[in-house]
Amino acid sequence: MKEAIVLYPSPAIGHLISMVELGKLLLTHRPSLSIHILITNQAYDAGSTTAYIASVSGTLPSIAFHYFPTTTLPPDYSTTSPHHETLALELLRLNNPNVRRALTTISENYVVRGLIIDFFCVAAITIAHELNIPCYYFVTSGAGYLNFFLYVPTLHDKFAKSFKDFDAPIDVPGTPPLPPSDVAKPMQDRYDEAYKGFLDSSLKMQTSAGIIVDTFEKLELRAIRAIMDGECVPGGPTPPLYCIGPLISSREGDDGGSPECLTWLDLQPRGSVVFLCFGSLGVFSVEQLKEIATGLERSGQRFLWVVRNPIKTMPGIPDPDLGSLLPDGFLERTKERGLVINKWAPQVAVLSHGSVGGFVTHCGWNSVLEALCAGVPMLAWPLYAEQRHNRVLLVQEMRIALPVDELEDGRVSSDEVEKRVRELMESEEGKTVRERALAMKEEATAALSPGGSSWSALAGLIESWKRE
Known part of the structure; x- marks a missing residue:
């Protein structure tokens, strides 16, 4: 019988893309595998x-998608938790x-080597155990976040x-x-349902057949060593760790042509453009958009900025034009050195473009x-989920980012935007993180090459299935 691996992602687009990339990677090492991906409906709109x-x-064709019937929360379901992660965990x-x-x-036609x-899909581990199928966790964050996640039960006690x-x-x-x-908001309060769900997930992770992480050894050496040495689960076993990243999607989106932003970048000097993009859920208030615009204008730097409209319009009514969301005359005054685009940019292609010299990111x-x-x-500007945690790691541990600091009310001032953008593009600190980022690019390529750390970890994972 043919061998299969079943992947069960959280239905949010970012998690799904990572899981599909994992499936593609498995196929490069074992082309005879059949990959099955379970698709459930979302508890809230995550793209x-x-x-x-x-x-x-x-x-x-080697990747098959299995759609579950739509599941809804029962009418009498109620929770005091303000976090939508609670709904996601319950729906799953x-x-x-x-x-x-x-x-x-799937088991009727294949030997299922692993789930x-x-x-988020922690509840399924009990089904895998009952059916005698090895269950692996796939962590779509880095090892530094995994350390904390594994260590939560110890801190809780x-x-x-x-x-x-x-x-x-x-x-x-x-x-x-x-x-x-x-600490991510859903984890802040130990009496909250979301916290209890993640605590349960951490405890169950210790009973899994292994943990697959989208990172590579040289990027997070200290964090990976602490996990492998058992320091994050002092009271019990740590499952085998497989660091197989970085998994980069080649997906370039929704239009086949070359978007205007790439044509615009072709005209800019090498390494001169700051790219601002905040992920599929990164929406700012109009007030915050104006602070960003003012800071960018005063910084004097070239920029490419993806803006998501914060004003919800009724279906069929077009979004307000970008000019109305930004300071009067901003687009006109900056048109020689800046481009603002609506909603979407081909992020991988933009970041790989020679003209881009810095990235303002939500730290997803x-x-x-x-x-x-x-x-x-x-420039690390976190918005939600584990992104504030990632900022600490990016700035202090990996040293490939500079921080963006918020005001008491969570906003970022135009002065901060101006200062940090200049710092990234012009200062000694900016030069240091740039050199470090370029060095990590080389290390990432080496990790994925035959014989590299990530290549070997993936080979080890596939080898473990033969022994099952």
Whole structure:
């Protein structure tokens, strides 16, 4: 019988893309594998996946998508948690019968070598254990975040208070001390449903057949060593760790042509442009957009800025034009050195362009790795999820980014934007992170090459299936 691997991502587009890239990577090492991806509906709008799945299906017949029936939360479901992650965890738990059905059906025609789950999909590990299928976690963040995630049960037992009530930085093996305010919001309150869900996921991770991480050895040497030495699970076993990254999507999106922004970049001097892009959920208030615009204008730097419209319009009514969201005359005054585009840019192609010399990012892990593989230094401006945690790692541990600091109310001032953009492009600190980013680009290429650390880790993972 043919061998299969079943992948079960969280339905958000960023998590799905990483999981598909993992599937593609497995196929490069073991082309005879059949990859099956389980698709469930989203608990909240985290970006449409339809066009992306269609493009993958059209080009990769070895990857099959299995759509679950739409699952909804029961009418009497209620939670006091303000975090949408709580809804996602609950919806994925309710999908367990669908997971069982899919695994049973796939097993009729294939030898299923493993179920690889996103850490949101923790509920499925019990189904895998019942069906005697090895279950692996796939972590779509880096090893530095995984350290914390594995260490949460230890912190939970050691301290009787929530992270939000800590008055000193949190010590986690293998990473810099973490300010309590930089712990992801759903993890801040130990009595919150979201926190309990992630604590449960961390405990169950210890019972998995292995942890696959989208990172590479030279990028996070200290964090990886702490995990492998068992420091993050002092009271129990740490599953085998497979650092197989960086996984970079070659997806360039929704239009086949060469977008205007690439044509514009062709006309700019080498390494002169700051690219600002904040991910699929990165929407700012009009007030914050104006602060960014003012800071960019005063910085004197060339820029390419992707703006998502913060004003929700009714279906059929066009979005307001960009000029109305930005300071009066801004587009006219900066047209010689700046380009503002609506909603979307081909991020991988932009970052790889020779004219781009810096990246203002929300610190989503996919974006971080894309910048790193292009050798582009970053300004770290986190917005949600584990991104504040990533900022600490990018700035202090990896030293490939400079921080953007918020005001008390969470906004970033135009003065801060101006100062940091200049610093990245002109100062000695900027030069240092640029050199470090270029060095990590080389290390990433080496890790993925035959015999490199990530290549070898993936070969080790596939070898472990033969022994099952």
